[in-house]
Amino acid sequence: MKKLSEESAASIETAIYEALVPYREGEEGQEVLTDFYLHVNGDAGELEILDDDDRVLAQLSVPEWTGLPAKEPERECKRELGRILRRIREQGVLENLRILRPYSFVLVDDRRETLAELMLVDDDTLAFDGDLLTGLDEELDRFLEDLMKE
Numbered sequence: 117m118k119k120l121s122e123e124s125a126a127s128i129e130t131a132i133y134e135a136l137v138p139y140r141e142g143e144e145g146q147e148v149l150t151d152f153y154l155h156v157n158g159d160a161g162e163l164e165i166l167d168d169d170d171r172v173l174a175q176l177s178v179p180e181w182t183g184l185p186a187k188e189p190e191r192e193c194k195r196e197l198g199r200i201l202r203r204i205r206e207q208g209v210l211e212n213l214r215i216l217r218p219y220s221f222v223l224v225d226d227r228r229e230t231l232a233e234l235m236l237v238d239d240d241t242l243a244f245d246g247d248l249l250t251g252l253d254e255e256l257d258r259f260l261e262d263l264m265k266e
Contacts, residue, residue: 127136128163129200135165135173139213151220153228156193158184170228194223194232199237210237242258 133158135152153166161182165174181193201221204210218238
């Protein structure tokens with residue numbers, strides 16, 4: 117897969133901002149939304165950002181993702197989208213949304229089945245991506261094993 121150009125990365129970031137516009141502060145009350153779904157259509161090279169009701173909040177063409185094999189969105193797009201979401205988080209954009217927490221940004225396939233959780237935002241405005249928990253099972257197993265030896 118071709119590396120994502122800065123222009124494409126900026127376009128994706130803009131699309132995510134666009135998807136968040138209805139949820140920015142300013143209007144009363146909080147929205148009940150559990151996830152933002154990011155769907156990559158590799159055949160067409162498009163990224164869609166959807167809400168819980170499958171309404172398209174933003175859509176754009178990503179030339180580097182045109183003709184992706186079926187497994188590519190899970191591997192390559194996950195990394196790129198995670199990087200962009202971390203940059204958005206670092207800019208503080210996710211802190212001022214009118215969305216009840218926790219909510220997630222999730223990469224989904226054509227059937228809206230989860231491929232990867234890209235980022236979770238919880239009640240303490242702490243955001244992390246799924247890679248943070250990588251290896252947790254092994255660490256817990258070692259901990260329990262050590263505990264049993266004592």
